[in-house]
Amino acid sequence: MAEEVKLFGIWGSPFSRKVEIALKMKGVEYEYIEEELGNMSPLLLKYNPIHKKVPVLVHNGKPIAESVIIIEYIDETWKHNPILPQDPYERAVARFWAKFIDEKCLPALWNSTWSKGKDREAAIEEASQHLNTLENELKDKKFFGGEEIGLVDIVASFVGFWFGALQEVSGLELLTEEKVPKLCKWSYEFVNHSVIKENLPSRDKLVAYLSARFADASK
Ligand SMILES: N[C@@H](CCC(=O)N[C@@H](CS)C(=O)NCC(=O)O)C(=O)O
Incomplete structure (x- = not known):
């Protein structure tokens, strides 16, 4: 039977994007x-009536x-081209970091940009702690998955790509060479990996979109 695979997403x-990366890694x-x-769309709401969010994969x-x-x-x-480790313990560890x-990390990084006043200060503090935790977890590995990109790298694409754009827009300096050098190197390797590079949104388009949102939120 011919496979029918559809992905409902937002650019x-x-x-x-994480799901697109996984599909592309598998070809x-x-x-x-x-x-x-x-x-x-009504179709998206039919397929994901509980959360009403993208992504939805329809296989x-x-x-x-x-x-x-x-x-x-x-x-x-x-x-083929496994994304999760084969060993049960390693799989559990990958799932742990993906969940973390x-x-x-995501809520703290997001709130460090968009929250106001004391909430924002607390989010910045929390975000920087979480970035340090990721820095320590990377150790001397090229990717969280080792030599190859795995589940944790894919889930961390928000840290490696989106947060860089958010920092540019907001002026925050949390993910920097000085503060988290290994994470910065990982981020560079990650966004320049051939499969990843082709499946990320245009940085200029994202920065323009976020700048407009940031200007609105600062009014
Ligand atoms: N936990 C969800 C989060 C998905 C999510 O937050 N999607 C956003 C777009 S980035 C969305 O569809 N939001 C629509 C809404 O909140 O109305 C996942 O991992 O798929």
Whole structure:
């Protein structure tokens, strides 16, 4: 049976880009459907009625939501070029860091840009602690996954790419050579990796979009 793979995403969404990276790493052909923030299509709402968010992957008519769950599904369905480690313990460790990044780092990094007053100060403090934690976890590895990009690297693309754009817009200086040199090097290697580079949004377009949002939020 011919595979039918559809991805509902938004160009600037780190979550849908992560799924695109996983599909590209596997060489899976897919149809991409662009959604609009604040105006999701009836089809997207039908496929993800609980969260009403992108990304949604639809494989042979069956929808799957939540980016990390989708990436694990992709890894289990197309087994070549593994994204998660094969060893059960290593898999558990990768899932631990992916969860830490999604649940702890992302909110702190996001709030360090967008929150106001005391909340923002607290978020900046928390974000810098989490960046240090990631710096220590990288040790002397090229990628979190070792020599190759794995689940943790993909989930951390918000740190490696989106947060750089947010820093440029907000003037924050948390992810710098001085403060977290290993993480900066990782970020450089990551965004310049051939598969990643082709599946990230244009930095100029993202910075323009975020600048407009930042100017609005600062009014
Ligand atoms: N936990 C979700 C987060 C997905 C997410 O936050 N998607 C955003 C775009 S970046 C969205 O669709 N937001 C729509 C909304 O909040 O109405 C995942 O990992 O897939």
